[in-house]
Amino acid sequence: MEKPVLLTIKGLQIEGRSGDAWHPIVKGVDLTLHKGEVLGLIGESGAGKSTLGLAAMGFARDGCRISGGSIDFDGIDLRTAPESTRRGLWGKRIAYVAQSAAASFNPAHKLIDQYCEGPVIHGVMPREQAETDAVELYRRMRLPNPNEIGFRYPHQVSGGQLQRAMTAMAMSCRPDLIIFDEPTTALDVTTQIEVLAAIRDIVRQFGTAAIYITHDLAVVAQMADRIKVLLRGNEVEESDTRSMLATPREAYTKSLWAVRSFARAEQPPATGTPVVSVRNVTAGYGAVDVLKDISFDIHARRTVAVVGESGSGKSTTARVITGLLPPRKGEILFNGKPLPPSFKTRSREELRQCQMIYQMADTALNPKLRLRELIGRPAEMYLGLKRKALETRIRDLLALIELEPDKYIDRLPSELSGGQKQRIGIARALAAEPQLIICDEVTSALDQIVQEGILKLLDRLQGELNLAYMFITHDLATVKSIADEVVVMQLGVVVERGPKAALFAKPKEDYTNLLLSSVPEMDPDWLSRLLAARGENA
């Protein structure tokens, strides 16, 4: 039984401007969406997912233009329709949910005021009715205290709640189509589940059609009826979710599916003096203790993954080890010897031994320095390399991170892709020839395929250079592939720690269990099963 067609896009072409030239972003994509259907759009960044999603509203971002094809929404040609017609549709019949709810809400207005704006402007309902309606939708989105949450400002509610409030807002005019642009990408796994479940239910209840954009296959498997795979502005393939997961046709799709196949070989238990040992550390800002009495060890050639939700104190632990935040109690031992608590009193040699790779390579690399200086500076400073020797070392390091030295040595960070920037972050850490590298969410800003490349590189370097890694992440899939040992943190306390295999197979603590079970799986029935199971327990 085929439902009526809501949206038809034919041969859509979108171009983006760089300088004076226009280059194609979307190169002739067809798309058909039936009423009440959820279509998943997946692909790497730069595949044109978001651009296509916006084009489905008849909208092109600044610096982009729709250069060909047609967009037909329920009999209205959105390409040729005047601005006023399109504005009449936006918010009323087509709504949009952005990736970062925190950045998309106006921080100066209460949630409910922003909710009511759409219905009132479009004349769907008067203000009083919109307010009652808001409470009803907040309840359906399973927000806590639906009666009063609307009277808070955006900064007073959590990220997951904000994302749900935004979805409720998108629903306010009961649109025919909602475009979700990576709505859960910025959330923790445990929060993600709640948002996914709420979005799925509300879309089903109202029979709304949706385009769900994401780069996370496991997420799209839960949400979409059909999946379309995009690569560099072209469609790779499209089919319904179950057959796409079971039998992907194209090689690219298969590679997407296989991306998390990388797993590090099992290591024997480590012995000897650990490179770093964190001993009963308590630390915090102001009057608050963010870390409470935490202890763990990291051995040479081993990777310890520190996992937990945001706010669990993962990054604070890294700040204590690097000396940015001197602990209140406890100490850090390096090769058995205590380190001075603050980086300011550590010797250059002590600083050299412990390097850090940051989450956002964009802000971790000085945008005005060329790679030569970015990578060369630690080598020059710590190892005293000069001219010829320094040049050779920089070239070796670039080769080590699989970037051609001749091509890249004089580039600025802005002339690199996200994955390449992260590789430069790694090279900068390696230039100091450290014993320990702290990786703070190094892969979470990257696409899955790029992530895998970085993880493989880190794994190879560890073997070659005898490194110890402390791997901070909230992504358990990454933990599965790279860690030897896992430290689970919650609210500044180490909840559980142990070898990866044992911990994943038999988590002792409830929290570890919750965390592990929240990682989305490829199985399209996973979310339903999980919710059913949790419902029984509750």
Next chain:
Amino acid sequence: MTILLSIIVGLGLFFVVGFAGRTLLDAAAPSHHKHMFRDMPLTASFGLAVIAIYVVVAILAPLIAPFGEGQVLGAAYQPWVAPHYLGTDKLGRDMLTRLIYGARNTVGIAFATTALAFVVGSVLGIWAALVGGRLDQWMSRFVDALMAIPALIFSLLLLTIFGTSVLTLILVIAAVDATRVYRLARSVAEGIVVMDYIEAARLRGEGMWRLIRREILPNAMAPLVAEFGLRFCFVFLSISALSFLGLGIKPPTADWGSMVRENATLITFGDTTPLLPAGAIALLTVAVNFVVDWQLHRASGLKE
């Protein structure tokens, strides 16, 4: 009619100077900077060419000028006829000569002053942002206190204390201007010191000087350069204001600011001679700002 004609001639000159400047620079530039000059807008090449002309005139003043700087040659307010191509001033000194020497004094002093103000102000401002805490508070509140005193009165005060010479003039105006630059540099640096790359550099054990010079300054350049263009022009005003009060450049040294004032009475008689030094200041101001805009455009990546 004359107005229209002078506008057309002015525009024509602008294009000629602009094109000539660009062609010259393009030919003279080292190969790896070639594309920079070829792509530069006409306004910028005009600005560069004008600045280059001013610099040449300033350096070669004694060779170019037909008469001596303070030489009294005859009647006051002579018309524009040879040998006094631009007439004479109220003491009978040759106007062209005074203009040429004025380039040397005014531009030289203004440049030295602004450069000094920027070096001191931006280094201190970035330092305060970087160290933060008590040092930042002390320095910033001290600068606030200095800024609370009107600039002109403060300069007068300092000049009366330290006496008037060209050196003290430069130091005093630079000190007053440095407080403004300090505020700007500090606020820009505040946004930069929280970046991860600064944290990385600190953890690497980099010294303060290196942090300021290599990590922060290049990223704070765009607003500082823009401010430089503005400050450079304000310095002319300060100098001429101080000269007027008898604490700036002492006569008979030529300076454009005081030349405008000395000959101002002529304007009431419909003579344009007093506008020449004013025009010289205006032209330089426009030229400097053209170049600054161009640099700003390049630095901020707006070229894409």
